[in-house]
Amino acid sequence: KAGVTQTPRYLIKTRGQQVTLSCSPISGHRSVSWYQQTPGQGLQFLFEYFSETQRNKGNFPGRFSGRQFSNSRSEMNVSTLELGDSALYLCASSLEQGADNIQYFGAGTRLSVL
Amino acid sequence: GNSVTQMEGPVTLSEEAFLTINCTYTATGYPSLFWYVQYPGEGLQLLLKATKADDKGSNKGFEATYRKETTSFHLEKGSVQVSDSAVYFCALIKRSQGNLIFGKGTKLSVKP
Secondary structure, eight states, X not given: OOOOEEEOXXXXXXXTOOEEEEEEOOTTOOEEEEEEXXXXXXXXXXXXXXXXXXXXXXXXXXXXXXXEOTTSOEXXXXXXXXXXXXXXXXXXXXXXXXXXXXXXXXXXXXXXXX | OOEEEEOOSOEEEETTOOEEEOEEEEOSSOOEEEEEEEOTTSOEEEXXXXXXXXXXXXXXXXXXXXXXXXXXXXXXXXXXXXXXXXXXXXXXXXXXXOOEEEOOOEEEEEEO
């Protein structure tokens, strides 16, 4: 069974641009969560989608948005990029929502903003 | 609020040494607790989990016990290998929410 796939693996953008990251969950998983990982702030939760609905959102500005499609694939978008958005963005999928469902992570997309 | 605190790294050990990485949490109710591991250039892999007090999670020689009285979930391994070199993250998830809350991570380096 294929794992969580994130594309692209690496991205280089300049300030003010926008970027879209993609995540394909494990087959059959309906919940997708996104996390940002930086050396200073560690791992921080961005948002969670379940059956195409955003169910939970972290404390990030509105420049960060996401969506989920009917096949459970998810995208996140960051508009008007800032230097501080440079990070590893991790996607995780699980069968269902909730504490009893293990989240499986992809390898991440490393975004560098110049 | 909910939070996870784990010991600062890096931790450097010799092969076959005993490993302990401390983790304590703050949360209302009864969260589930996890240890994830991240190898260089990779995402996070679940190492073990425990869903209620006194549960012991174990995998690949690693163990951690959910201690509600001390709000702790310390990771232990009796004999580490060079291949265990990685960053280890303690995390919790509350039943009412879907997101993991992570500690800052502890980098472990095992020398031959």
